[in-house]
Amino acid sequence: MENTFFMTFNDLGLSAELLRAVSEQGYDTPTPIQAQAIPAVLQGGDIMAGAQTGTGKTAGFTLPLLQRLSANTKKGKFRPVRALVLAPTRELAAQVGDSIRTYGKHVPLRSGIVYGGVSIQPQKQFLRRGVDILVATPGRLLDLVNQRAVNLNKVEILVLDEADRMLDMGFIHDIRRVMELLPQQRQNLLFSATFSNDIKKLADDLLHQPKLIEVARRNTASERVAQTVHPVDKSRKRALLSYLIRSQKWGQTLVFTRTKHGADRLTKQLGQDEISAVAIHGDKSQAARTKALGDFKRGKFQILVATDIAARGLDIDQLPHVVNFELPHVPEDYVHRIGRTGRAGNEGEAVSLVCGEEKKQLREIERLLKKAVPKVVIEGYKPMEEEPKKAAAPKGQGPRGRKPGNGNARPDGRAPGGKRSGYGKRTNSTSKNRGYRTPTRSKRNQAAAPAN
Ligand code: AMP
Numbered sequence: 363m364e365n366t367f368f369m370t371f372n373d374l375g376l377s378a379e380l381l382r383a384v385s386e387q388g389y390d391t392p393t394p395i396q397a398q399a400i401p402a403v404l405q406g407g408d409i410m411a412g413a414q415t416g417t418g419k420t421a422g423f424t425l426p427l428l429q430r431l432s433a434n435t436k437k438g439k440f441r442p443v444r445a446l447v448l449a450p451t452r453e454l455a456a457q458v459g460d461s462i463r464t465y466g467k468h469v470p471l472r473s474g475i476v477y478g479g480v481s482i483q484p485q486k487q488f489l490r491r492g493v494d495i496l497v498a499t500p501g502r503l504l505d506l507v508n509q510r511a512v513n514l515n516k517v518e519i520l521v522l523d524e525a526d527r528m529l530d531m532g533f534i535h536d537i538r539r540v541m542e543l544l545p546q547q548r549q550n551l552l553f554s555a556t557f558s559n560d561i562k563k564l565a566d567d568l569l570h571q572p573k574l575i576e577v578a579r580r581n582t583a584s585e586r587v588a589q590t591v592h593p594v595d596k597s598r599k600r601a602l603l604s605y606l607i608r609s610q611k612w613g614q615t616l617v618f619t620r621t622k623h624g625a626d627r628l629t630k631q632l633g634q635d636e637i638s639a640v641a642i643h644g645d646k647s648q649a650a651r652t653k654a655l656g657d658f659k660r661g662k663f664q665i666l667v668a669t670d671i672a673a674r675g676l677d678i679d680q681l682p683h684v685v686n687f688e689l690p691h692v693p694e695d696y697v698h699r700i701g702r703t704g705r706a707g708n709e710g711e712a713v714s715l716v717c718g719e720e721k722k723q724l725r726e727i728e729r730l731l732k733k734a735v736p737k738v739v740i741e742g743y744k745p746m747e748e749e750p751k752k753a754a755a756p757k758g759q760g761p762r763g764r765k766p767g768n769g770n771a772r773p774d775g776r777a778p779g780g781k782r783s784g785y786g787k788r789t790n791s792t793s794k795n796r797g798y799r800t801p802t803r804s805k806r807n808q809a810a811a812p813a814n
Contacts, residue, residue, distance in 0.1 A: 441492030
């Protein structure tokens with residue numbers, strides 16, 4: 363991999379119009395994925411990039427895509443779709459669409475976004491007028507194709523964004539159907555945070571001698587994110603959350619719950635504690651989700667409570683805190699969740715409130731991360747719950763879990779004997795090292811501000 367450390371955007375071969383848009387965003391240095399992907403895409407080859415959200419991957423493909431298309435703008439009234447970006451969720455599609463508009467402000471290209479859950483008519487209308495770049499979720503795109511509202515036979519560049527998520531969400535058949543509608547000759551860009559065998563198979567069918575770009579190790583949580591577990595009884599999680607938000611003076615915070623119902627309930631309870639919160643989940647209409655996100659971004663609400671699916675693709679600048687109110691069932695979702703903080707060079711803090719019955723999930727997460735997450739018991743919130751009584755557990759078995767901060771837990775995940783929940787005692791050293799040196803928001807912003 364070439365040394366990209368001292369690169370500037372001027373070194374990447376981008377046009378003056380695009381450089382202007384980049385500098386208007388206040389970016390002065392390309393992120394590693396941008397430094398590698400931009401020249402490769404400009405050369406016209408296929409790429410397969412292992413990059414999580416938060417790495418700057420959107421600009422990594424959007425900027426060169428805009429440049430390639432604007433090199434030969436199609437004149438005339440009708441604009442065929444020349445670049446197609448497929449994304450797993452409405453939120454990600456909307457975010458990518460916004461980025462295309464932002465970076466493409468000074469080039470004469472039209473773009474559009476289509477996703478399900480909203481009326482199809484307006485989408486048909488703007489497609490009739492023609493767009494050069496279309497961002498779409500797969501299902502709605504196929505609906506539009508079936509209704510002959512869009513034709514994909516002039517696509518020059520195909521982007522699959524968060525391909526692993528698309529497969530997780532069962533879009534593989536839709537993706538393959540879309541691929542059949544595209545011209546054989548085209549450029550393909552595939553982005554994925556993880557590389558399962560299914561992704562590799564898709565890549566084999568889709569990509570032609572791709573350049574491989576890997577900027578974050580597979581399945582590893584961003585190293586910029588400080589992670590902490592606060593052991594706490596289930597019944598006291600809400601009180602602890604309110605306490606942390608206040609005492610640590612957290613600014614805007616994204617809180618994950620496992621269920622839609624849990625998200626609604628927590629939002630209400632935070633409201634009772636006079637902490638402004640709004641929920642975003644799959645049961646809400648698209649309009650309500652967009653409004654909630656917009657209100658949160660504008661600072662109308664301090665806390666955004668989200669479920670995993672709803673949170674995919676959320677792009678909120680400089681979000682300093684992510685809280686796992688409940689751990690996800692799927693360990694990979696933990697990595698996705700904490701990727702919502704520590705984005706693009708900012709520091710971030712991910713806090714998980716973990717009760718006795720979630721210790722199995724925590725162990726699985728730590729196995730995936732290949733390290734223990736430091737445990738810090740907050741004064742006054744020491745867990746009192748006994749280990750959940752499981753019928754299967756043999757009598758006299760010691761508590762499960764790990765000693766705090768100890769990465770060398772037994773392979774079976776059990777810690778040596780002890781009476782309480784198995785989380786161990788308060789670890790002062792950990793709390794000092796990790797703990798609550800949370801810089802103020804203004805300090806963070808200063809740190810993140812571009813250097814002239
Ligand atoms: P992404 O991984 O594409 O979702 O981008 C994550 C965040 O990084 C977005 O908020 C972008 O606005 C921001 N970003 C992208 N590129 C840069 C850059 N070169 N410098 C600073 N911030 C960036």
